Amino acid sequence: MxxxxxxxxxxxxxxxxxxxxxxxxxxxxxxxxxxxxxxxxxxxxxxxxxxxxxxxxxxxxxxxxxxxxxxxxxxxxxxxAVGFIINLTMIWQERKVLGRGMDRRGTKIGPLGYFQCVGDGLKTFMKENVVPKDVDKKIYWWALALVIGTGVLAACMIPLSDRWFIMDFHAGILTIYALFALAPFFILGASWAQNNKYSMMAGFRAAELMISYEIPMLLLMTAVILQTGSFNINGIVNAQSEMWFMIPQFLGFITFFICAVAESERAPFDLAEAESELVEGWQTEYAGMKWGLIMLGDYFRGYICCGLIVLLYMGGWLLPGIGGTAVPELVFLAKIFVVFFFFILARLAIPRVRIDQILNAGWKVLMPLSLINLLLVVLMQTGGLI
Amino acid sequence: MSELSRTGYQTDKMWVTMGPQHPFSHGLWTLRVKVDGEYILDAEPEVGYLHRGWEKECENRTYAKIIPMADRLCYSASMTWSHLYCKVAEEALDVELPERAQYLRVIADEICRIQSHLMWLAALGTDLGSLTIFLWCLREREFFLDLNVRLCGQRLTTNYPRIGGVRNDMPYYFERDCMRVVTRFEKALWDIINLTDESTVFVNRLKGISYLTRKQVANLGITGPAMRGCGVDYDIRRDDPYAAYDKLDFEVPVLKEGDAYARYMVRIEEMFQSCELIRQAFNALQKIPKTSPYRLKVSRNIPEGTHMARIEDPRGDAMMYLVSDGTGSPYRLKVRSPVFVNVSASKAMLEGCRVADIPAVMAMIDMCLGETDR
Incomplete structure (x- = not known):
């Protein structure tokens, strides 16, 4: 031609x-x-x-x-880029809702204060890149890259709809969760490498907390997978076209929500960065842009948690009764922001929990609850109710 | 301590130095704690970073000039400290305060107590990781600081009491404003209590940690709300009344539990009692003619002798000891700071707690470094 x-x-x-x-x-x-x-x-x-x-x-x-x-x-x-913008929006949403709840303004720069986060990002970017003298440099840098990297990777693997995904494969939900659950090891490494007592204590706390909350989360996911019969995210969402899983598995939904807040290290379960006693937790020696990226990674983890809740229990991008819409991505994002709103409410209302209390709650309350939920699903499944 | 004796294996103990620049230490001081994992085995406070020779400086000033300096002893209890200084000077001069000044001082002291306790509750909120409590408390505190402005023109360093009375009578609108703020505050405090006491997490964070017995309290010299939370029924306002406190009817909250939660409850109840005191003081003021004096003329020189006065500060038993040599400035002015004594109890309070409890426990003595280091 x-x-x-x-x-x-x-x-x-x-x-x-x-x-x-x-x-x-x-x-x-x-x-x-x-x-x-x-x-x-x-x-x-x-x-x-x-x-x-x-x-x-x-x-x-x-x-x-x-x-x-x-x-x-x-x-x-x-x-x-879309994940990044969603994250910025979530940070903006959090700061605005917190501001409203605390009787202050929240963000102010730009339309409705939306560009404050961008400004803060630029601010951390311009800060001096301080690396303390006695840190274990290799682990210090690698752990940081891996904490943020796995978080971002898992967040990008969350599909926004059946046409907005990186890959559509059969163990989708497991892969996301596996990447998500890698973080405690890197946090432990990062905290040890910093040669700082506060970081070390916070790293232990983070590892304790996340490992003990991953188990109930995985059990709850098992219940959903049992009900669906598929590890595929598309399959899980499509199985909820008639009824969201949060109705038959309401117990599981609540438990998963609490575990998700803990897994994403958000207040009231942010004891790994309990700033009142441990300065800045395991991020103490990470200055400037490193800290900014960790914060971004934290919000990516929050986004993964919201995404998992929406995918597993709230019908993903489908609306009940209507099914698919013209722009299913927006439906999914709207649901994510609703879930994240409740995350913010928890942060607004509840002080930080102590480590022994949170572990007690994890092993003695949430773990049995998730097992009960699994049992209920099995019973309902065999009884032909769902 | 039985929980701590892990016989099976040895863990390394380490000393962690918290401060002088640490988010939990409200001010410049250091707490060194020996930890076994998350448990605290030993604690040692180090104060003195803010020592500025306050007592020595007073020896070079005339008696009148010390009043604004006494304000600077504590940023959130300036009124009680200048009141205390004026009280010790009045006792040395042996003057009887005019009734109007007595009630005005009570009102000013109780406003100061409420705003100081609100500052404490706000700090407790951030110590426990809830910024909402912090901002709500500071919002309420702002109203009381505004009352300070209306009464004496300043928010924090009030400079209001004078030897032999108060600097000025209250403005004509002060009673109206004060009643509005107090009525509003009694409702708003319930909002804050809904945020704290109704929250299981908050209560569980404070309940059952850092027990002190009455014996320990006596041996360590702890005073103030920390003492009353351990079942010691003692309040200078009631047991050794000054100003007009003997003419007012109020209760001293005392709780027997002795844990951090009891200390918290005592302070909350004290705020309600302070509201009641302000109300009663205004009622009593109405019976006093408006033209009655609020300030006496007193001599510039204080006769030779030693004098002691004490007052119920929001943080405990504040005391001043004055040695005068008959000239226009003191020979020696000694301050007994409640926080300086209370902070020495940090080992007794922290032993057996966890690292996460440190901010909550140390918040209960309501650190104020200005008066501690002087």
Missing amino acids: GYDSILNWVTFDNPVNNAFYPFEVYNVPYDIGAKLWELIGGTLAWLINLLVPGNGVSTWLVSDAVVNALAIILMVIVIF
Whole structure:
């Protein structure tokens, strides 16, 4: 064919027609990535073709294989960017709701104070990158990268809808949870590497807390998986098209909610960064942008927790009675913000719990409750009620 | 301590130095604690970072000039400290306060007590990790600071009592404003109590930790709400009355439990009693003619001798000891700070607690470093 006009280079194909299309179903972020590359790569190819007419590079740039490869890279960036914006919105939501509850203004910069978090991020970015002298440098840096990295990775793997996902595979929920549950090891490593007594105590607390809350969480997830018969997130959501799992598993929902607040290390369970006795917890020696990234990672973990609650108990992107909507992503995000609102309410109302109390609650209350929930699901399943 | 004796294996004990710049120490002081994991085995307070030679400085000033300095002893109980200084000077001069000044001092003291206790509750809120309690308490405190402004023109360093009376009579609108604030506060305090006492987490954080017996209280010299939370029924306002406290009817809250929660409850109840005292004092003031004097003329020089006065500070038993040599400035002015004595009990209070309890337990002595280090 003749490549004489720019329109021949920049063609917005349906990405499903791409010979290398990696998914079975339509994927919006991939579509955005593919179209973005077709625009950028097409323009580049056209410009190169203007300079050197009839070269091979231009046609290579718009070939199916290159479009696919770059579409996947752009897709990941798009998914991360959207996750990042969701996170900023959650931080803004938290600060606004906390401000309202505490009789103060919350954020102020930008429209409705939305850009305050951006400003705070820039502020931490401009701070001096202080690394204490006696830290174990290797673990100090690696643990930090891994804490944030696993959090962000797990958060990006949360699908916003059946068409907005990184990958749709059969052990989806388990993979997210596995990545999510890696954090205590890295936190322990980071706290030990800092050569600081406060960090060390906080690291022990974090490990104790998270490990003892992961078990009830996993048991509760087992109940949901039992009811659905699938590890696939799509399967779990589709099984809730008629009834949200929070109705038959109300006990499990409440327990999971409490565990999720604890797992995401948010107040009232933020004893790993109990600032009144342990300065800044396990993040004490992480200054400047490192701390800013840890904060961001914390909110990513909060987002994962909200996402898991919505996916497991609140029907994901489906609405009861209506089913799928035109923009299921917005339905999912709205549900996430509602769940996060209750996270914020807990932070607003409840002081921090002590470590022995929280472990008692975890092992002696939440653990039996999750087992009871599992038993109820098994009974209902065998009785044919659900 | 039976919980602590882990015979099976040895764990390393370590000393953790908390302070002088640490979020839990409200002010500059250091608490060194020896911990076994999360348990506290030993504690040792170190104060003195804020020592500024207050007592020595007083020896170079005339008696009148010490009043604003006494304000600076404690940022949140300035009224009681300047009241205490004026009281010791009046006792040395052997003057009887005019009745109007007595009631005005009671009102000012009780406003000061409420705002000081609110500051304490706010700090307790952040110590326990609830910023809501902090901000709600500070919001209520602001109304009482506004009352200070209306009465004497300053929020914190009030400089209101004078030797032989008070600096000025209250403005004509003060009673109205004060009654409004007090009525509002009695409702608002219930809001805050709903946030604290109704919350199981909050109560569980304070209940059952840091028990003190009456014997320990006596041996360590603990005074104030910390003492009354351990079942010692003693309040200078009632048992050695000054100003107009003997003409007013109020209760001294005493709880027998002796744990941190009892100390918390005592302070909360004291705030309600202070509201009652303010109300009664205004009722009594109405019977006193408006033209009656609020300040006496007194001599600039204090006759030779030694004198002692004490007062119920929001933090405990505040005392001043004055040695005068007949000139216009004191020969020696000694301050007995309640917090300085109370903080020495930190070992007894913290032993057997957990690291997470440190802020909550130490909040119960309501640290104020200005008066501790002087």
